[in-house]
Structures are given as C-alpha cells and as structure tokens.
Amino acid sequence: MAFVIATAIMIALPGPSVLLTVAHSISFGWKHAIFTVTGATMGIAAQLIIVTIGLSSLLSVVTDVFEWLRWAGAVYLVYLGIKQWKSAGDSMKVETTPISRVNLFVQGFVVTTFNPKSLIFIAAFLPQFIDAARPVGFQFSIIVPTFLFISFTVTSVWALVAGKARGFLQNSWALKPVLKAAGGVMIVAGFGLAMARRTN
Secondary structure, eight states: OHHHHHHHHHHHSOOHHHHHHHHHHHHHOHHHHHHHHHHHHHHHHHHHHHHHHHHHHHHHHOSHHHHHHHHHHHHHHHHHHHHHHHTTTSOOOOOOSOOOHHHHHHHHHHHHHTOHHHHHHHHHHGGGGOOTTSOHHHHHHHHHHHHHHHHHHHHHHHHHHHHHTHHHHTSHHHHHHHHHHHHHHHHHHHHHHHHHHHHO
C-alpha cells in the first residue's frame, strides 16, 4: 500500500513525460494525448527492465551496498524537488500544428525512454520498497506491473484534466503553482524516505 500511494504521488508530479502529455492534451485534446501517455508508459517499461536487471545483479553481488543506494535515492529525490521548485517559472512548449497519433506515441516513448533523469529517478525510487532479505524476483514481478498501471492511469488523468481545461492551462502562469507544489512534495518525500532509513 505504501508503494502504491508513493508511486501515485511521484508519477503525478510534473516531469518531462507529464508536461509533454499536458502540452499535447492542450493542443490536440485529451483523446489524442492518450497516445502520448501510452508511448510514455512503454518508455517507462523499458527503463523498469533496465533498472530491474541492474538492481537484481547488484543484490546478487553485494547486499550491503543496497542500503547505501536507498540513502542516495532519498537524497536524489530532495535534489529533484529543489530543481523542480526553481524551474517552475519556465514556459511549457505547446504545439499547434496537426499531428498524427503515431507521432504522439513516438514522442511519448522517446522523451521517456531516453530521459536519463527518469531512469535515475526510477533507480532511486524502487529500492525504497525492496526488501533485500526476500526473493527479489517475486517483488519485482509485483512492483513492475503495478508501477506501469499507476503510471498509465495517473498520466491519463493529467491528459483528461488538461484537455478539459485547455483555455486556462494555455497560460504558463497557471501551471507555475502546480509545478512549485510538485517540487515541494518531492522534497518532503525525499526527507521522509531519509528519516525512514534512519529509524530502521
């Protein structure tokens, strides 16, 4: 349950994939933006496979390093939150020319798959919910599909909301408080995970 709640919150925070989805929803409508969401979800799936293989290999070699990895992940989340807060005033690019649904899918996939920050974020986030003393493969068999389902669902909600509020969100200032709040949530989450590590 903690993983589900934390994942939903983290996915809801406006990163590159979410911002791309919002931009496409504002420009072309939420039904078209769902193809962006699908592409982004497939990109996350590719990154999850990479992270899963890497973490499984790490645990098979040295378990002690895993706890340091979780500490590093918590610190990285705080860093991302601070960066998100500072960049909240940046404008979001919104396209206006017609575009095919295949193109929307490809954009979502490429932006997500080849985003190193997203890969590092997943690598920092997942270890917080892995018990190194239990079978890792079984844990990942539950975590990965759950992560993908939540990612698709939450990002689709972003697409739907943005599509319904196209006129309002076309003003970049309207997104600024949302982005700042997202940065604040990420900072709090990072500190929360760090405190959890300290009390264990």
